[in-house]
Amino acid sequence: MTYIIGEIGQNHNGSVDLAKLTIDLACRPIEEDLFQMELKPMDAVKLTKRDLSQELSKTQMDAPYTSQHSFGTTYGAHREVLELNDEEHFEIYKYAKNKGLDFVETLCAVGCLSIFKLFSPDFLKVASRDLTNLPLLAAMAETKVPIIISTGMADKAQLDDALDTITKYHSNISILHCVSQYPTRPENVNLNTIKYLQKHYSDYKIGYSDHTIGISTPLAAVAMGAEIIEKHITIDRRMKGTDQAGSLGPDGVNRMVRDIRLLEKSFGVEDIFMEPSVVQAKHKLERSIASNKLITKGSVISENDIHLLSPGDGFKWSQQGLVIGKTALVDINENEVIYQQDIS
Template sequence: MSVRIGRSLIGPGNPVYVIGEIGLNHNGDVEIAKRLIDVAVESGAQAVKFQKRTPEIATPEHMRDVLRETPWGTMTYLEYRHRVEFGEAEYLEIASYAMRAGVDWFASPWDVPSVAFLEGLDVVAHKVASASITDLELLDALAATGKPIILSTGMSTIEEIDRAVDRLDRDRLVLMHATSSYPMPEHEANLRMIQTLGSRYPGVPIGYSGHERGLQISLAAVALGAVAVERHITLDRAMWGSDQAASLEPQGFDHLVRDIRIIGDAMGDGVKRVFPGEEAPRAKLRRVPA
């Protein structure tokens, strides 16, 4: 089964849906966000994703007054959350820019008011962050939108994934295998979970959201059947921010999308045939005809 998001169908037999996860790597700067949209578009990705929070709700209470050193000085964690959060004006500018660039955009809402905020901007889909998979109130609000939902499964037990899937419409659901280590060591990738999720939730497209360094694990995920791939992107991994080190710079993301497309072309349909390029070697080298 395939799920339509914006301009694309996500599911077996369709081009892998590649999402450039901008998240908070824009550091509260709309111009950086636009440059990251350009990175995604120029690489051939179909979508970019942001994060949307209501800081007073989404910031854990025990973290609110913790002091943090930032490029804008020392501030509390709650003040930092406000500093990097985009409001309506910024997202309208981003939405317009993404539309003109020909790429889907959506976000991970971290609380119920953020769902309403994003619905007001008519996003094409919603993404559930791994940290939110147990927030049943949030899942119910997302299900009520009727929009496609992409659900990441990092830091979750299989029972928690079951509960989340049961709250959502499987006909509009894409599951993303993920491990929420930043950056993720390769021995925690557990890529066989792509097949496990596919068997457990038949008909639901299964993708991969990666937080590793490099490209190999994401490419292996595609070879194992992932129909969508999400990776964080950045202009420079040395930039300030907690997700930058696990992100791909423009050249790396470009190579990732290029290689995903090559693998997609190479997978074929599993039907054995003699290809045109084999005809001449067959005539020249086969001594005993069939």
């Protein structure tokens, strides 16, 4: 079954309560009304933990930030508003676990490992921009917590360097194809990278971290065998924040998870056969050999006397040799299916 991660990231806008509301969205029951099916909701939520002192230069911290999505007059002040402390991350972690969700944490600096004094996430996530941050990868891998990495800013050599660093400590690694364009243009998605990763990195789980608009691309990724799907989520796409508009709102979350779960049920087996549930429709709709005129008792039936009509519980056209040349034992009215008991 596909492991679906709802990426909250920093869509909580610096609010624990908003993060909890988003978790409520991620674990909301998913139902398919027509078939009265209750489907599995998201499996996990993900937050992002930063240590700005280990991430941004003084120039970046002090740079004016006048975007409509800014929470501060400088970029550093903006980022600080969006940051939650370790205790707040722990509170959100406990809330997610109580709701039956796994908790994934993106750590953006070695200093962020301070959360381990309070809790251990189910997975650690390496952001695309940090795939080349080998000291961070080593520190994260040393915890032995399973690691998910995104390839959005990496080539093969950089991916291999990251894997070499992590596997010195453990090999519980998942690789997500990703394109770090927000939102990602359709022609840049290149879902066939999933096939490449499956072929060349078969020791690892392969998935897809999506930044496209809508839900069609993650569905296609699942159809291609992606075992993990990660997608930004929010309780309101109109809220202030750079990721809100490109995230899935409540209806989008419901539709994506519903359609992934239904798609999973649709794969079946590699064979061709008739489902038992189709038998009734087959009998009703398929064609059988029938009379195209009145065939009187004692008449020898010829090809000129027959055609095909529903229902499909009589002779098929491939069985016409069982009908042509036979004698009618009863009068067979025009446009009636010819059955075995009607002929000699």
